[in-house]
Amino acid sequence: MASGVKPRVKVPKSADAGEVITIKTLISHKMESGQRKDGDGNIIPRSIINRFTCEFNGEMVIDVNIEPAISTNPFFEFEAKVPESGEFVFTWYDDDGDVYTTTKKITVG
């Protein structure tokens, strides 16, 4: 697994029914593009997060394909409408097969 990978998510703890909330996510990851060379001229193999998803109570909120031009430590900010209490599940898929998951609960009422 790539070293120093750590997902971070910011979701409000509570919201009104049907409220549109802002979600911020960041995963620390070096996002090696596969186009750089090391000191000896050898290509450094590509190692990036290639997909990011957010689900709410089983429903897909956002599903992002990520390409090598995305920066180190990719940051995604998006909005979601929350109809009911539940749980957000955030998932990042690494080139090396690793999957990183974080969950956040939100209370509506």
Add this chain to the structure above:
Amino acid sequence: MNAATKMASGLALAAILATPALAGPDDDNLIVNGEIEMITETAAPAHMEYVDTIYSGWRFRSDETQVVQTDDFDNPGMIWVEAAGEVWETADGSEGKSCASCHGAVDEAMKGVRAVYPKWNDERGEVTTIEMEVNNCRENRMGADKWKYAGGDMTNMVALISSVSRGMPVNVAIDGPAQATWEAGKELYYTRTGQLELSCANCHEDSYGMMIRADHLSQGQINGFPTYRLKNTKLNSVHARFKGCVRDTRAHTFAPGSAEFVALELYVASRGNGLSVEGPSVRN
């Protein structure tokens, strides 16, 4: 309106829009995480002869850059602060000690430290910076290798130490045993260097608020260091920034950690006495 007139009026409008906004700092207030209220403008300390009001560099940045510093989640510098938080707890060196072994929790032990450094150290008989103290601990208490003065490990650790003092006013001592070092720093600040024959004061005292090509000159305050810069996407230390500035005057620079830069850091820090500690700040 014929085409020629249209074009002429279009050009006039473009000319108005292109007129640079009149210099100076803006009027925004900096509040981090909705709770830390920063002092970004205050009366200059008594020792400053040519400036009445001091401003944090934050006030000279665009709204888009400013807003990144207002929330720790958005501030990319906090990634390294977090990483340094883990290093703080991790034992290193022959003594098997971590920073926490002696100091305990960083947010209690290091609160207020960034605000008063560089500071006279009686034991060593010199003015020391936080970097020097960190390496002193590593070498003499932990039995670990010293970190490179302006390297990533060091700058991240200084950012961690700085982050727990955010909002506290900078208050470095310039009298007593530190005075000679402070005078040496002041001398450097007003000495022109390099082929361009520029001193720190030429840009940051005489010309702050003006544009130097595409850059909006600030007062060169260091209350926000270590600072995350959009241009190199990492935390930058005070001495690395000094080196860049001196290099830009086309001079041979002093080395990070040199006695000259320690003196300059004390002097420049004292010019910000009264501004809040902001590090890790966000700048361009």
